[in-house]
Amino acid sequence: MDSVGVGLIGTGYMGKCHAIAYSAVATVFGLSTRPRLELLCDLGAEQAAAAAAAFGFARSTDDWHKLVSDPAVDVVSITTPNGLHPAMAIEAARNGKHVYCEKPLALTLEKAEAMAAAVREAGVKSLVGYNYTKNPAVSHAKRLVEQGAIGRLLHFRGCFDEDYLADPALPHSWRMQKEKAGAGALADMASHLIHMAQHLCGPIGAVMADLTTMHAERPINDGSHAATGRVENDDTVSALVRFRAGFSGSLDSSRIAWGRKSRFAWELHGSAGMIAFDQERMNELQLYQAKGPKAEQGFKTILSGPAHPPYGNFVPAPGHSLGYNDIKTVEVAHLMRGLAGEETLYPNFTDALDTERVMHAMLRSAKEGQWVSLD
Template sequence: MSSIGVGLIGTGFMGKAHALAYGAAKAVMGDVPDIRMEVLCETPLDKAQKMANQFGFARATDNWRDLLSDPAIDVMSITTPNMLHHEMALAAIAAGKHVYCEKPLALTLDQAREMRDAAAKSGVKTMVGYNYIHNPAFTHACRLVKSGAIGRVVHFRGWVDEDYQADPNLTWTWRSTIADAGLGALGDMGCHLVSMTYGLLGPVNSLIGDMQTVHETRPLADGTGHARVENEDTATALIRFESGVQGSISTSRSAWGRKSRLAWEVHGSEGMICYDQERMNELQLYQNTGNPAEQGFKTILTSPHHAPYGNFCPAPGHQLGFNDLKVIECATFLSALAKGEDAYPNFNDAFEFEKLIHAVAVAAREDRRVIVAEFG
């Protein structure tokens, strides 16, 4: 595949992130195919035309189905609200397009399963937007765990908190509805934590869960009253990995002061590794070696020793950002396409992540321990 034609649906936060990533992937990573920014889709049409010019796309449309029959498009990037992922991805797969879709895959696990199965049957390649797991700090942490740097893993604790729904006076939006958003904090943020959890320690066998809606109603934007919030603001689970290691995960979208507190600790028999997304270029490592009077956590700053950091910057401690992780993710997908290989995480991998968040919801509603394999 000498060059790859891209069609992008959506121009919000993630749409811009995809556009920036496509534009930078070759310049940063080098060994990726040439990109043709073919068509951008947005509504209304005048906005689509404006954003196509801004993002560097050759053409614009206000009908996403135009991308399906366009022979110049090899990959469709889906960055729309959650409720549209399912229909768009299935149509793209049926049209033989590769799909780069933002997480979560869909509103329900049944929809996500259908997307996974359709991609597997068709043979098209897929990628899902879990860009945090492409962070050089995270991949180094995975290597430390695997190498035994902290001994035998004995416990895991993870949490992901933000405050974008903490204000009770914030107006009601589609994010509060199951029909449009699906799960709340679990679907929006918890799945990111799960993607890291799986990368560090592998699949979860079973769990016990709980959820709550902190603000049960929110004021309507027109001032006519309040509407009910249908999904969860917080969720917590006690988890048991297939390896036998136990731990916990928790998420809240109503945690004042937290902006992107995706944090975790891996406890080992000989030390601990800690990470916090708000300080995403650092790892904290404790190793129970040497003089006890001089032991303590050390800070590892990402550097060219933690590939592919060096593709962005030759100097340690200068730091990568959210959009840089998107560039790594995008380049990973483009390289896989060129080689005819599967990228990680694809629809199958994302389905495994999302099985866990739906298992937490079922465990909370039914007040029982859930075996994750029940969800297929």
Template structure:
């Protein structure tokens, strides 16, 4: 086993905790990567940083994010802060020679994401962007089925991602409604996940036609009756054309009542189809056009040890993996790639295409024209 690497975390919200748990668990689950040294955690105020450092098992705490990057004991930096802070922190960490594990989206603008991808290409450190749905064994099996021709030649894609965290019109205005702080809305929060899965299964996107909608155009501040504008989209829809020639439908919404973490996928082929629902993330449904009409139907594939790396977590089907387990798989792949000197996935270069697609959707919606995503 390779030498242990020092680990620093910036941000202790939902994804910060998810990262901390994953870096502490990867060695115990897989056994083929060295356990990172939990060196230093950053958040504000200092008291909060100290409290979470103790809870997450870090040796030290700070309220200065540059102290994490400048620390010679730190080799890997996780950045799980609000979107507007990503670029400055990631560029500083890359310049300091660190490996960077960044939560999505990469940046507020596509130009910022391009600068980050270009910096990563020059830097000695490796990069990983937190698209942990890509690491689901069910998704890996779907890709294997497509590559093996189980559904014939892919001909059509349908995908949607919905949540209801902005469905209530009485929710107060937050930084997520402001372009300068959040960038895109539903596209940046949710749509990029759907794009990442579509690209993994069917390859790069060549062009898009799109529409966007802001459902709740203003929201009240939490502590007053003042209303502020919502500057980004609640809903986006698009027609996709993949470089392979496959066409598809794309939809994302943060105002879909009843949906908590829905990512629905359908891949239609000349001999069958595959369907997947994130809210039932341990299942895959496969239809093959064989047999007689009396026997044809969907097969539900329940993930288990036959779908690696499920078996590293639990030895029996039906016990099921969760969201945090996918982050453990992601972290293990990052640590292993660093140790073996192999490519990471998804790197800043991979994630740039996902962000180029969501920004192309936004541009197409604003212009009414077909738009090609910018190349790296």
């Protein structure tokens, strides 16, 4: 296999991220297996054709059923609203296509499980877009934990805050509808936080969560100043968690946090130190080690560079920094190598069920007002 035919469904923010990564990945990584941009799908034939020309795809369609059955397409990228993921992924798998899907997998755990079953039964490969764990700084943090740099893990504290819906005058959209988005801040941002926590600390065994909707109505863009739509999902999430390894953690997320642009920040507390990270400074890792003279102990800033692979594939000099789309390119490189049989894809649909189960346990906990076990 020297090339992989790519079909992309959706051309919004994440669709463009996928297209950028597919276009850059061979240049950055010198892969033996390269993506071939075959077919793009979006609503409306004219819009799809314009996006295909802009993104570098050979052809376009406004019918996703045609894309997932097209003989030139080997892998389907799904970047649509969450509620559309299951039908597209399942049909793609049944047509023998590999599936690269954005998170979360589905609106319900049952549909997420059906997606995992479909790719397993079809014998195709899958990958879910939890790209933040592909950051070289995060990979180094995981290595530090595994090497015992901060001793035994004692606590995880994390938050993911943004202000993209902080203004109550911003209009209603699909992201506020349970039928299309499912949960709100929980699905959109806290899903990444849950995945990161489990990536670094192992499985979560129990949760206690609270979800709130602070802007219950939002204006509808129909030309009327009076029309509003009900916000059906959560603006904020707060949760206590217990890891199966025997320690606790806290997870918080808000989509209405003024001033926060992408504050995906977390701390790992250990018996001999601490590691801290903030996505708004995504090329820096903070390390505290409780050793040496007390007067000289303090946090050390580790700046990403070629010593933290695959940073060096992008730039040979430390301190020049990677960006969000670079991390997506790392993810697509992993996808290409996985499809070529050179790496095991992670997280695949089955792996991602671990995050989905925690999310739905949080929804149940918030509804029932009590701890929920994942055993």
